[in-house]
Amino acid sequence: MSAYPDALARLIEELGRLPGVGEKTAERMAIHLLRAPQAEALALADAIRAVKESIRVCALCATLTDRERCGVCEDPARDRDLLCVVEQPNDMWALEKVGAFRGLYHVLGGRIAPLDGVGPEQLTLGRLVERVRGGAVREVILATNPTLEGDATALYVQRALAPFGSKLTRIARGIPAGSTLEYASRMILTDALEGRRAL
Amino acid sequence: MAAIKTPALTVGRIDYSETSQIVTFFAREHGKVKAIAKGAKRKKSAFEGALDLLALNEIVFLERGGDGLSILTACVMRDGFPELRRDLDRLNTALWIVELLSELTVEGVAHPELFDQAVATLAALARGAWHPLSLSRFEAQALGHLGFAPRFAGCAGCRRSLDGEERVVFSCRLGGGLCRACRAGHEGVFPVAPGTLALADGLAAGRVTALDRVRVAEPTLADLRRLLTRYIASLAGREPRMLRYVT
Numbered sequence: 094m095s096a097y098p099d100a101l102a103r104l105i106e107e108l109g110r111l112p113g114v115g116e117k118t119a120e121r122m123a124i125h126l127l128r129a130p131q132a133e134a135l136a137l138a139d140a141i142r143a144v145k146e147s148i149r150v151c152a153l154c155a156t157l158t159d160r161e162r163c164g165v166c167e168d169p170a171r172d173r174d175l176l177c178v179v180e181q182p183n184d185m186w187a188l189e190k191v192g193a194f195r196g197l198y199h200v201l202g203g204r205i206a207p208l209d210g211v212g213p214e215q216l217t218l219g220r221l222v223e224r225v226r227g228g229a230v231r232e233v234i235l236a237t238n239p240t241l242e243g244d245a246t247a248l249y250v251q252r253a254l255a256p257f258g259s260k261l262t263r264i265a266r267g268i269p270a271g272s273t274l275e276y277a278s279r280m281i282l283t284d285a286l287e288g289r290r291a292l
Numbered sequence: 293m294a295a296i297k298t299p300a301l302t303v304g305r306i307d308y309s310e311t312s313q314i315v316t317f318f319a320r321e322h323g324k325v326k327a328i329a330k331g332a333k334r335k336k337s338a339f340e341g342a343l344d345l346l347a348l349n350e351i352v353f354l355e356r357g358g359d360g361l362s363i364l365t366a367c368v369m370r371d372g373f374p375e376l377r378r379d380l381d382r383l384n385t386a387l388w389i390v391e392l393l394s395e396l397t398v399e400g401v402a403h404p405e406l407f408d409q410a411v412a413t414l415a416a417l418a419r420g421a422w423h424p425l426s427l428s429r430f431e432a433q434a435l436g437h438l439g440f441a442p443r444f445a446g447c448a449g450c451r452r453s454l455d456g457e458e459r460v461v462f463s464c465r466l467g468g469g470l471c472r473a474c475r476a477g478h479e480g481v482f483p484v485a486p487g488t489l490a491l492a493d494g495l496a497a498g499r500v501t502a503l504d505r506v507r508v509a510e511p512t513l514a515d516l517r518r519l520l521t522r523y524i525a526s527l528a529g530r531e532p533r534m535l536r537y538v539t
């Protein structure tokens with residue numbers, strides 16, 4: 094039985110669900126919020142609400158955005174005939190942080206993992222085919238993770254896009270096999286992009 | 293808890309916590325092993341890419357902790373079969389072999405011959421030393437190693453030869469073919485050509501070795517695939533996930 098008032102106990106429980114937050118940390122955070130000025134604490138609540146209520150899927154590239162189209166898709170300075178295919182928005186954001194890529198993205202929304210029951214129909218592959226089918230895409234860079242499922246996904250995408258004549262490349266293997274883009278360093282990500290090879 | 297060292301294939305992995313994974317191995321001396329790999333998802337994991345599916349590793353694990361899971365303490369990759377990851381059809385075939393090993397084996401029951409055969413089959417697939425019958429041969433022999441040896445030769449009811457029988461069916465429950473006289477009353481049977489059963493029997497018993505000298509007509513090949521996969525699916529108790537991807 095907890096000695097905390099119910100509302101505080103509830104906040105501790107909710108914070109404790111966050112990744113990397115143990116019970117002790119959750120307690121410290123909750124007590125910090127309790128003592129913080131009203132406006133500061135409520136700003137956090139507002140930010141959480143805004144994220145959940147306004148974030149949606151970009152109509153073009155399927156990343157997460159708070160508008161109809163994301164900032165990258167709307168940016169007139171981007172190379173529109175260069176497409177980088179990634180598994181998740183996190184991967185796109187990791188590449189954007191490095192700033193080494195000037196084209197557009199396509200977010201698949203996962204990876205093909207047949208043994209886990211995740212097939213191509215659960216990804217935005219159909220939408221990618223539509224984007225490439227038009228013929229305006231010069232090169233498609235397959236930047237799925239270098240895990241087995243990421244490789245499998247790249248092979249599926251390669252097969253699906255083969256008929257349309259765009260150049261297909263795969264990012265270089267600077268990223269250790271089995272690891273993910275999200276965790277790669279700036280140097281490794283830049284090298285992986287620059288060292289991409291034709292398929 | 294004693295530390296056990298063994299060669300092992302990675303046949304499954306799922307996230308367990310933010311930093312750990314539960315990895316399923318098919319270990320040469322121990323059969324299926326489910327082990328927790330602590331810190332596997334950290335940036336600098338001690339296991340690196342060795343836990344990726346399909347990898348042939350040398351693992352060290354501590355058998356069964358309190359929660360019924362073994363603890364993985366070391367995993368060094370011997371072969372990641374990189375060639376399999378560059379060709380979709382080969383990769384799908386390899387994943388089907390992985391699924392078969394994972395579905396039809398039980399924890400703690402060793403099948404060293406099956407392990408060796410699986411590694412040899414994956415290596416042959418990676419090299420491209422592959423024949424239309426290679427997969428069926430592996431499946432037929434795997435069933436034998438696992439104690440599910442089907443009765444491909446002779447009727448599973450009356451034991452008479454099926455040679456010359458026109459209409460033969462295969463019963464997954466009996467694990468064998470049935471002649472016309474014996475089939476009555478058996479449910480869940482499907483038709484199969486007697487020649488297909490004979491071929492499956494030859495593959496399972498290791499009589500068909502030099503595959504490149506065997507000529508098999510397309511319909512027989514399709515019949516053989518159907519026979520083996522339906523039987524394996526019935527043993528697994530569900531439709532295997534890789535079947536729709538394997539041609």
Ligand SMILES: [Zn+2]
Pocket residue numbers: 151152153154155156162163164165166167
């Ligand atoms: Zn977008």
Ligand SMILES: [Zn+2]
Pocket residue numbers: 447448449450451452470471472473474
């Ligand atoms: Zn009979």
